[in-house]
Amino acid sequence: MTPTATRPDGALDGGAVGAPVVRSEGLTKRFRNGQVAVDGIDLEVPRGAVYGFLGPNGSGKTTTIRMLLGLVQATAGRAWLLGEPMPDGGARVLPRVGALVEGPAFQPYLSGRANLERLDAVDASAPRRTSARRIGDALERVGLAAAARKPYRQYSLGMKQRLGLAAALLRPRELLVLDEPTNGLDPQGTREVRHLVRELAGEGATILVSSHLLSEIDQVCTHVGVMRQGRLLVQGPRDALGTADAAQVVVTTEPGSLAQARETFARLGLEETAVDGEVVAARLGAVALADVAPALVAAGVPVLGLEIRRPTLEDLFVELTGQGFDVSG
Amino acid sequence: MSRGEALETGPATVAPAAAATTPAAAAREDAEVRATRGAFGRLLRSELRLVLGRRRTQLLVLLLALVPVLVGTIVRATVDSAFSGQGPGFIERVSGNGLFLVVTALFLCLPLLLPLGVSIAAADAVAGEASAGTLRYLLVVPVGRGRLLAAKAIAALTLVVVAIALVTAAALVTGWVYFGYGDLDLLSGQSVSAAAGFARMLGVAGYVALSLTGLLAVGLFFSTLTEVPIGVIAATVVVSILSNVLDSLPQVEAIHPFLLSHHWFDFAEFLRAEVSWSLLGQGLLVQLAWVAVFGSLAWARFTTADITS
Numbered sequence: 123m124t125p126t127a128t129r130p131d132g133a134l135d136g137g138a139v140g141a142p143v144v145r146s147e148g149l150t151k152r153f154r155n156g157q158v159a160v161d162g163i164d165l166e167v168p169r170g171a172v173y174g175f176l177g178p179n180g181s182g183k184t185t186t187i188r189m190l191l192g193l194v195q196a197t198a199g200r201a202w203l204l205g206e207p208m209p210d211g212g213a214r215v216l217p218r219v220g221a222l223v224e225g226p227a228f229q230p231y232l233s234g235r236a237n238l239e240r241l242d243a244v245d246a247s248a249p250r251r252t253s254a255r256r257i258g259d260a261l262e263r264v265g266l267a268a269a270a271r272k273p274y275r276q277y278s279l280g281m282k283q284r285l286g287l288a289a290a291l292l293r294p295r296e297l298l299v300l301d302e303p304t305n306g307l308d309p310q311g312t313r314e315v316r317h318l319v320r321e322l323a324g325e326g327a328t329i330l331v332s333s334h335l336l337s338e339i340d341q342v343c344t345h346v347g348v349m350r351q352g353r354l355l356v357q358g359p360r361d362a363l364g365t366a367d368a369a370q371v372v373v374t375t376e377p378g379s380l381a382q383a384r385e386t387f388a389r390l391g392l393e394e395t396a397v398d399g400e401v402v403a404a405r406l407g408a409v410a411l412a413d414v415a416p417a418l419v420a421a422g423v424p425v426l427g428l429e430i431r432r433p434t435l436e437d438l439f440v441e442l443t444g445q446g447f448d449v450s451g
Numbered sequence: 452m453s454r455g456e457a458l459e460t461g462p463a464t465v466a467p468a469a470a471a472t473t474p475a476a477a478a479r480e481d482a483e484v485r486a487t488r489g490a491f492g493r494l495l496r497s498e499l500r501l502v503l504g505r506r507r508t509q510l511l512v513l514l515l516a517l518v519p520v521l522v523g524t525i526v527r528a529t530v531d532s533a534f535s536g537q538g539p540g541f542i543e544r545v546s547g548n549g550l551f552l553v554v555t556a557l558f559l560c561l562p563l564l565l566p567l568g569v570s571i572a573a574a575d576a577v578a579g580e581a582s583a584g585t586l587r588y589l590l591v592v593p594v595g596r597g598r599l600l601a602a603k604a605i606a607a608l609t610l611v612v613v614a615i616a617l618v619t620a621a622a623l624v625t626g627w628v629y630f631g632y633g634d635l636d637l638l639s640g641q642s643v644s645a646a647a648g649f650a651r652m653l654g655v656a657g658y659v660a661l662s663l664t665g666l667l668a669v670g671l672f673f674s675t676l677t678e679v680p681i682g683v684i685a686a687t688v689v690v691s692i693l694s695n696v697l698d699s700l701p702q703v704e705a706i707h708p709f710l711l712s713h714h715w716f717d718f719a720e721f722l723r724a725e726v727s728w729s730l731l732g733q734g735l736l737v738q739l740a741w742v743a744v745f746g747s748l749a750w751a752r753f754t755t756a757d758i759t760s
């Protein structure tokens with residue numbers, strides 16, 4: 123079969139515009155011990171998205187990613203990467219996919235560079251001529267150039283994670299699948315990973331990034347999918363999920379003006395008004411934010427501070443499940 | 452098309468499927484097949500570098516090569532004592548002709564040390580990679596599972612061959628230094644020239660290496676079942692011991708010809724005036740059968756296994 127073939131369903135290969143980069147239908151994994159780790163999920167990651175794949179520990183993120191990459195066979199359902207069915211299309215599609223799965227893993231006695239050389243040598247479709255340059259670039263990009271010759275076992279956790287990212291960047295990728303890329307990193311490392319994700323997205327790659335720490339991902343993703351106990355509770359554009367009318371407006375004023383601020387809010391049509399110490403908070407709802415401050419001033423309320431609070435993914439999750447973001451069995 | 456076949460990079464272009472039958476497309480497919488071969492060579496070289504470059508492995512092979520040095524030194528030191536000529540196998544002939552150190556060393560290593568080495572090579576190949584977590588990264592590179600297994604099997608076999616070659620070389624050097632070479636007295640009483648004797652010793656080493664391929668296949672199959680390398684080592688060593696035990700029980704004589712280790716010591720054929728090639732051939736055939744069965748099992752298991760490590 124040549125790379126120019128059409129898909130069995132008649133659709134064109136690979137990069138058809140608008141086709142989701144990652145898609146699954148009823149994807150399910152039941153392990154041999156009976157555990158249903160992933161329970162019929164329908165993923166859809168649009169081209170160019172930074173898709174935050176969220177869920178507590180044990181909710182099935184890694185198992186899903188393993189199925190997408192062809193490491194684990196699905197018990198039921200189907201999956202496609204870049205338009206190719208997985209796992210059958212793996213040889214064609216995986217060269218265009220960079221992946222970090224459940225933490226980095228390398229040969230401990232080889233240097234960082236030798237480990238990357240090994241991965242590149244295994245790649246039947248990687249141009250050998252450019253190997254050294256690509257490896258150098260990848261190491262450079264994750265800030266490991268200086269430690270490239272050290273044995274992997276001497277790396278710190280953060281350096282190991284970086285080498286994992288470098289491996290994912292050995293070739294130009296259309297899709298990056300990053301499973302908990304910030305695990306074990308300090309705040310500085312976490313920021314760097316976020317920066318890298320933004321940069322890669324800026325270059326046009328689609329990114330599926332999983333995390334059990336909602337706050338780490340909240341800031342970078344354009345789309346989110348939330349897992350719980352093997353099910354995909356919700357997915358979609360980030361902004362559509364944390365709906366605008368769930369935002370809260372919070373005004374700080376003098377103790378004597380609290381009641382007045384509250385009345386003003388009521389008059390504007392804000393709901394769920396609550397007084398807490400020196401602040402009055404209310405749900406913004408359909409009211410335009412621009413109208414709030416003038417109304418307060420007009421009512422003679424001294425505005426010492428005005429703040430808008432959008433619901434975090436954490437709030438969203440609690441709202442969806444009525445439960446906290448805890449480990450699920 | 453196999454999973455690991457070389458592919459053009461970059462976004463695929465669209466063309467009628469019939470294009471595959473044009474001469475140009477056929478030529479390109481040829482080029483792809485060639486690229487795949489080159490790619491397999493690259494994969495294999497990288498695998499060999501990993502396997503032969505591992506410190507632990509090098510140390511083990513070195514220790515194995517010390518066996519003939521140790522035995523030669525002991526024989527040399529006791530040549531004039533009451534112990535002279537005592538001991539297992541061909542040891543009583545060593546002081547007369549250094550060439551005999553090769554058979555003596557292999558005879559001593561064959562029951563346990565070489566099977567242990569084979570087990571370690573097999574355990575490292577797949578289970579070791581799984582326990583380190585590196586297997587998942589190799590597979591998503593991507594590399595076809597069948598190709599990877601083939602490369603790993605070849606690399607493990609190479610390691611076994613290298614180990615036996617080094618034991619043989621160490622025996623030849625030690626034997627020559629301590630005792631010199633002479634005409635080789637055969638078991639049947641005749642003797643052949645030192646040069647012919649040397650060649651026969653190489654035959655012994657080659658036969659021993661091939662005799663271990665069946666056990667290697669068994670070990671590789673075990674290696675695909677688990678991510679615990681030490682379990683693979685234990686299980687494979689147990690298989691080889693069990694095979695020797697069964698081979699020594701007359702009650703189960705019926706199965707003796709099929710046992711992994713039944714023909715292991717037939718290397719002594721090389722020390723007869725008329726080498727029974729049919730007997731050696733039988734031994735190799737038994738190995739081939741074990742390789743076919745357990746190689747297939749390993750392949751079937753590895754190409755479908757869930758990689759959850």
Ligand SMILES: Nc1ncnc2c1ncn2[C@@H]1O[C@H](COP(=O)(O)OP(=O)(O)O)[C@@H](O)[C@H]1O
Binds near residue numbers: 154155157177179185
């Ligand atoms: N190999 C396995 N055998 C049995 N159960 C497993 C296996 N791997 C994972 N699980 C179970 O599947 C569930 C999902 O795990 P995982 O996909 O790793 O979750 P996450 O990545 O979201 O933390 C967990 O309950 C876990 O215990």
Ligand SMILES: [Mg+2]
Binds near residue numbers: 180184185301302
């Ligand atoms: Mg996980």
